[in-house]
Amino acid sequence: MDNSDETPCLFPPPDRLRNESHVKSMDDYKEMYKRSVEDPEGFWGDIAKQFYWASPPTGKFVDYNFDCRKGRISIKWMEGAKTNICYNAIDRHIKNGQGDKIAFFWEGNDPADHDSGNITYSQLKDKICKFSNILKQSGLKKGDRVAIYMPMILELTVAMLACARLGIIHSIVFAGFSAESLADRILDGQCSAIVTADGVWRGSKLLNLKSIVDVALEICSKRDHKLSHCFIVKHLLPKGHSVQQNGDCVDYPEEKPAQRPTRSLKINWTDGRDVWWHDVMGTASTDCEPEWMDAEDPLFMLYTSGSTGKPKGVLHTVGGYMLYSATTFKYAFDYQPDDIYWCTADVGWITGHTYVAYGPLNNCATSIIFEGTPFFPDAGRFWAIIEKYKVTKFYTAPTAIRALMRYGDEYVTKYDRSSLKVLATVGEPINPEAWLWYHNVVGNKQCAVVDTFWQTETGGHTITPLPGATPTKPGSATFPFFGIVPVIMSDEGVEITDPNVEGYLVFKQPWPGLMRTVYGDHERYETTYFKKFPGYYCTGDGAKRDEDGYIWVTGRIDDMVNVSGHLLSTAEIESALVEHPTVAEAAVVSHPHKIKGECTYCFVTLKEGKEFSDALVKELMDRVRKKIGPFAQPDFVQNAPGLPKTRSGKIMRRVLRKIAVGDKNVGDITTMADETVIDKLFQLRPPEA
Numbered sequence: 001m002d003n004s005d006e007t008p009c010l011f012p013p014p015d016r017l018r019n020e021s022h023v024k025s026m027d028d029y030k031e032m033y034k035r036s037v038e039d040p041e042g043f044w045g046d047i048a049k050q051f052y053w054a055s056p057p058t059g060k061f062v063d064y065n066f067d068c069r070k071g072r073i074s075i076k077w078m079e080g081a082k083t084n085i086c087y088n089a090i091d092r093h094i095k096n097g098q099g100d101k102i103a104f105f106w107e108g109n110d111p112a113d114h115d116s117g118n119i120t121y122s123q124l125k126d127k128i129c130k131f132s133n134i135l136k137q138s139g140l141k142k143g144d145r146v147a148i149y150m151p152m153i154l155e156l157t158v159a160m161l162a163c164a165r166l167g168i169i170h171s172i173v174f175a176g177f178s179a180e181s182l183a184d185r186i187l188d189g190q191c192s193a194i195v196t197a198d199g200v201w202r203g204s205k206l207l208n209l210k211s212i213v214d215v216a217l218e219i220c221s222k223r224d225h226k227l228s229h230c231f232i233v234k235h236l237l238p239k240g241h242s243v244q245q246n247g248d249c250v251d252y253p254e255e256k257p258a259q260r261p262t263r264s265l266k267i268n269w270t271d272g273r274d275v276w277w278h279d280v281m282g283t284a285s286t287d288c289e290p291e292w293m294d295a296e297d298p299l300f301m302l303y304t305s306g307s308t309g310k311p312k313g314v315l316h317t318v319g320g321y322m323l324y325s326a327t328t329f330k331y332a333f334d335y336q337p338d339d340i341y342w343c344t345a346d347v348g349w350i351t352g353h354t355y356v357a358y359g360p361l362n363n364c365a366t367s368i369i370f371e372g373t374p375f376f377p378d379a380g381r382f383w384a385i386i387e388k389y390k391v392t393k394f395y396t397a398p399t400a401i402r403a404l405m406r407y408g409d410e411y412v413t414k415y416d417r418s419s420l421k422v423l424a425t426v427g428e429p430i431n432p433e434a435w436l437w438y439h440n441v442v443g444n445k446q447c448a449v450v451d452t453f454w455q456t457e458t459g460g461h462t463i464t465p466l467p468g469a470t471p472t473k474p475g476s477a478t479f480p481f482f483g484i485v486p487v488i489m490s491d492e493g494v495e496i497t498d499p500n501v502e503g504y505l506v507f508k509q510p511w512p513g514l515m516r517t518v519y520g521d522h523e524r525y526e527t528t529y530f531k532k533f534p535g536y537y538c539t540g541d542g543a544k545r546d547e548d549g550y551i552w553v554t555g556r557i558d559d560m561v562n563v564s565g566h567l568l569s570t571a572e573i574e575s576a577l578v579e580h581p582t583v584a585e586a587a588v589v590s591h592p593h594k595i596k597g598e599c600t601y602c603f604v605t606l607k608e609g610k611e612f613s614d615a616l617v618k619e620l621m622d623r624v625r626k627k628i629g630p631f632a633q634p635d636f637v638q639n640a641p642g643l644p645k646t647r648s649g650k651i652m653r654r655v656l657r658k659i660a661v662g663d664k665n666v667g668d669i670t671t672m673a674d675e676t677v678i679d680k681l682f683q684l685r686p687p688e689a
């Protein structure tokens with residue numbers, strides 16, 4: 001976020017937070033930070049003592065090679081130590097007398113749905129153990145992969161923690177991804193089983209998740225991969241209802257709240273593979289000994305977009321991720337035992353993994369799991385939930401803040417938000433206007449605004465203010481978290497120390513939560529993150545430091561587009577477009593968007609004799625939705641009889657970005673093969689762009 005032409009103002013931490021917070025001043029932060037980077041073993045070793053370990057590390061506390069010139073990239077923390085993250089997240093607190101504390105309040109899509117959604121740590125443990133036993137009885141074991149494709153319901157956390165308890169690697173796929181995307185991920189991870197639900201209401205839309213899973217599993221079986229089990233949570237269907245399977249229609253609950261249209265849900269059934277969750281949970285035992293895992297054993301993989309188009313299975317390991325998720329949660333939100341914490345992210349993304357599940361649970365926190373959307377039944381939903389549960393710490397995305405701002409302040413101010421202390425954001429740069437609205441209107445100028453910069457790959461926050469210590473500047477993620485050494489690097493690989501000079505944001509040494517590999521493709525891991533600047537982890541984002549040392553992340557420098565906080569690969573969208581029989585070539589670039597931050601703008605070159613039309617635009621948009629998921633739908637599709645290319649045939653994306661926004665100042669085009677295409681492309685811009 002570049003606001004260099006404005007005078008940035010400084011917001012000191014609110015006094016009421018400073019007094020109770022873990023880190024009360026910048027001096028305290030600097031002292032802790034210094035220790036964390038100079039003596040990582042001492043710093044993280046002390047934190048590790050708060051967790052349960054069945055045995056200590058057998059070798060070095062931390063051992064790594066960050067420099068691909070010196071050999072294979074490897075990162076190991078506490079190798080040889082034995083632990084279990086599920087035990088630490090659940091059993092440890094029960095042993096400490098916290099079994100009756102509420103782990104989650106569940107808030108359904110419909111405000112009328114909330115009842116009986118609360119679960120204590122003891123109740124959660126019983127369910128996790130039951131499902132662990134079911135997984136075990138189904139023949140699943142340590143090291144196997146299980147896909148999870150579920151709505152935001154408590155069973156999602158039960159399923160992921162049951163996997164973690166047994167050392168099964170979970171691969172959660174956001175339940176907004178298409179059947180094809182789900183199939184790609186199942187195949188890449190060679191998952192043996194999947195956990196899903198019958199369906200979910202998202203706002204006023206009904207999604208039949210089971211049918212999406214059926215299509216995905218069909219694709220897998222055509223590619224010779226059969227899953228042994230598909231566990232289905234009966235979330236929408238009345239629990240006692242006898243389901244007519246094999247394609248018959250199953251009716252919806254009769255007592256459905258008024259907002260819901262009458263619909264029916266069709267559940268196809270594959271005998272021998274499909275299992276109703278409730279059919280097996282009832283009789284399963286609530287005792288299940290955890291599998292004692294090596295700190296460096298894999299915990300989960302989570303797919304993130306790759307600039308070449310194929311998503312990467314980011315792999316995190318047990319011990320380091322456990323320490324890092326818990327520690328970032330504690331400090332960045334300044335977690336206190338009486339907090340009611342709410343992160344609005346879906347567990348299908350990394351923010352949900354780390355800050356809905358593992359981070360809060362490892363701190364014995366009480367949080368909210370919200371199934372719905374910020375706009376249903378109206379744009380006051382977030383603030384209604386904050387009032388209802390007296391939320392103290394709130395974490396959401398700038399895109400949601402921007403969207404809600406447009407509805408006016410009354411939606412916010414009619415609810416009591418006096419419980420709030422920390423307002424955090426994640427996923428994309430937050431523009432100062434949205435930051436200020438969040439601070440002034442939502443927080444009533446009483447809260448710390450915490451802009452957290454991190455990635456799926458980093459496991460947890462890497463650059464973030466600390467609520468009681470850091471004076472904030474709207475639009476800056478401020479300073480590094482403990483253990484993180486950020487460097488701004490020039491394209492030539494020289495560290496930039498001058499203020500306000502933009503470069504690549506890279507990190508100089510590993511921290512416990514950094515990903516260890518790309519599942520099944522270590523070479524891609526090395527190439528993507530470590531080849532460009534040997535000795536550094538490359539984020540792929542641009543950043544600069546101002547004269548006060550504040551870090552300003554300016555956005556992706558590679559061919560990725562951040563749409564509403566979701567990282568999309570332009571190459572993946574291009575490949576969906578060229579699959580259409582009329583399209584010869586496609587080039588996708590980022591375009592600014594008022595609410596989403598960025599959106600995608602697609603240039604398509606049609607095959608000889610094919611006509612560009614509104615109907616084709618719709619078909620192409622639908623194609624991307626179907627191929628990747630609804631959240632990836634492009635905003636603009638433009639006819640491009642020719643694309644600007646260099647003489648060597650490379651598409652000049654920087655020129656396309658200018659055309660997309662209607663900026664005639666396209667820069668240096670001396671290397672372009674045919675300059676006449678530019679005028680043509682300007683003429684063909686869609687009127688709404």
Ligand code: PRX
Binds near residue numbers: 454456556
């Ligand atoms: O471009 C950065 C942006 O989101 C990317 C990471 O996306 P993903 O792996 O999907 O994880 C999102 C949630 C952690 C980054 O490379 N990004 C994330 N947070 C910020 C951000 N950009 C600017 N400021 C942020 N606070």
